[in-house]
Amino acid sequence: MTRILVIYTGGTIGMKQNPETGALQPFNFEQIREEMPVLKKFNFTIDAISFHPLIDSSDVQPDFWIKLCRAIAENYDKYSGFVILHGTDTMAYTASALSFMLGNLEKPVILTGSQLPIGAIRTDGMENMVSAIEIAATRYRGRPCISEVCIFFGTKLLRGNRTTKDSAELFGAFRSGNYPFLAEAGIHIKFNHNNIHRTGQWGKPLHLHTNLDTNVAVLKIFPGLNPQLMKNILSLPELRAVVLETYGSGNAPTTRWFIDTLKAASDRGLILINVTSCPTGGVNMEKYANGLTLKEVGVISGYDMTTEAAICKLFLLLGQEGDNEVVKLLWQKNISGEMTIN
Numbered sequence: 001m002t003r004i005l006v007i008y009t010g011g012t013i014g015m016k017q018n019p020e021t022g023a024l025q026p027f028n029f030e031q032i033r034e035e036m037p038v039l040k041k042f043n044f045t046i047d048a049i050s051f052h053p054l055i056d057s058s059d060v061q062p063d064f065w066i067k068l069c070r071a072i073a074e075n076y077d078k079y080s081g082f083v084i085l086h087g088t089d090t091m092a093y094t095a096s097a098l099s100f101m102l103g104n105l106e107k108p109v110i111l112t113g114s115q116l117p118i119g120a121i122r123t124d125g126m127e128n129m130v131s132a133i134e135i136a137a138t139r140y141r142g143r144p145c146i147s148e149v150c151i152f153f154g155t156k157l158l159r160g161n162r163t164t165k166d167s168a169e170l171f172g173a174f175r176s177g178n179y180p181f182l183a184e185a186g187i188h189i190k191f192n193h194n195n196i197h198r199t200g201q202w203g204k205p206l207h208l209h210t211n212l213d214t215n216v217a218v219l220k221i222f223p224g225l226n227p228q229l230m231k232n233i234l235s236l237p238e239l240r241a242v243v244l245e246t247y248g249s250g251n252a253p254t255t256r257w258f259i260d261t262l263k264a265a266s267d268r269g270l271i272l273i274n275v276t277s278c279p280t281g282g283v284n285m286e287k288y289a290n291g292l293t294l295k296e297v298g299v300i301s302g303y304d305m306t307t308e309a310a311i312c313k314l315f316l317l318l319g320q321e322g323d324n325e326v327v328k329l330l331w332q333k334n335i336s337g338e339m340t341i342n
C-alpha cells in the first residue's frame with residue numbers, strides 16, 4: 001500500500017496576502033487542500049501534517065532541520081515516501097542538511113515549493129506538488145525509485161545536496177550545476193536511473209544525525225577584501241571551520257598578508273575548505289600557482305560542492321567529531337553523493 005506523507009512547513013506555496021500590509025504570510029494547510037482537489041485523484045493515500053508555526057524559509061535554523069528529521073523518523077515505517085513543502089529561499093540548505101542527517105535513508109524525501117502561491121491563477125505550486133507526490137510514490141524493481149533527499153522544482157528532480165537557488169523569478173528556480181538531474185517531468189516523468197543513488201545494503205534502520213556544530217563561517221573572496229575583517233573573522237574564538245568561496249578552479253590572491261592570515265589560521269587548527277564561487281565546475285588547487293599556494297598553507301579542497309552542502313556537511317562532521325584533524329580526514333568521504341572526487 002503506497003502512502004505518502006506531505007509535511008507542510010510554510011513558504012510561498014501556502015502563503016496569501018495580508019489585506020492590511022500587502023505582504024505574503026503563511027496560511028494553514030487545510031486551505032491548501034481546499035485549493036487542490038486534484039490530490040483526491042491519486043489512487044493511493046496522501047496524508048498531511050503541518051508545522052507550527054509555519055515559517056518563511058528565511059527563518060530556517062538547524063533546530064528546524066532536527067524537527068523535520070524527527071517528523072520523518074516518527075512516520076518512517078508508516079509511509080512509503082515524504083514530500084516536504086518548504087520555502088524556496090533556504091530549500092537548498094535544508095535539502096543538503098537532511099541528506100547528511102538522515103542516515104541509511106531508503107525512502108524518497110522530496111522537497112518542493114513554488115514561486116507563486118497555490119491560490120494564484122498561474123501558480124507553479126500545483127504542478128510542483130503533484131509531480132513531487134507522484135515521484136515519491138514511484139517504485140522501481142520492487143523498491144522506491146528514489147531513496148535520497150531531492151528537490152523537485154519546475155520540471156526537474158535534483159539531488160538535494162547539489163542544488164542552489166538561482167532564480168528569484170523563474171519557475172525553474174534551482175540549479176544543480178555539477179550533477180545531472182535525476183528525473184524530468186514532461187508528459188511522462190522520466191527517471192535518469194544511472195544517476196540515482198541506489199543503496200547497496202537495504203534493511204538498515206533509519207539513523208538520525210542530529211548533533212550539529214554550527215561554528216562555521218563563510219568567507220567570499222573578492223578584490224578589495226579588507227585584511228582586518230578577514231583576520232577578525234578567522235580569529236573568532238569558537239570558530240572551527242571556514243568555507244572560502246574562491247575564484248574559478250579554487251584560486252585566491254597570493255598577497256603576503258592574505259596567505260599569512262590563512263597559514264596562521266590553519267596552524268591554529270582551523271579547517272579551511274575551498275569551494276568555487278562559479279555556478280558549475282569545481283576546485284582543482286593544482287591547476288594554477290595561486291591555487292597551489294592555498295593548498296600549501298593547509299586549505300582543503302571542497303571539490304565541486306555547493307556552498308550550501310559544504311556548510312551543512314561541516315555542521316554534521318563537527319557535531320560528530322571534536323578533533324578538527326579527524327574532521328579533515330572525514331571531509332574527504334562522500335556521505336550522500338554531495339561531491340565528485342576524480
Ligand code: ASP
Pocket residue numbers: 010011012013055056057058086087088089090113114115
Ligand atoms: N520567502 C519565501 C520562503 O522561502 C520564498 C519562497 O517560498 O519562495 O519561504
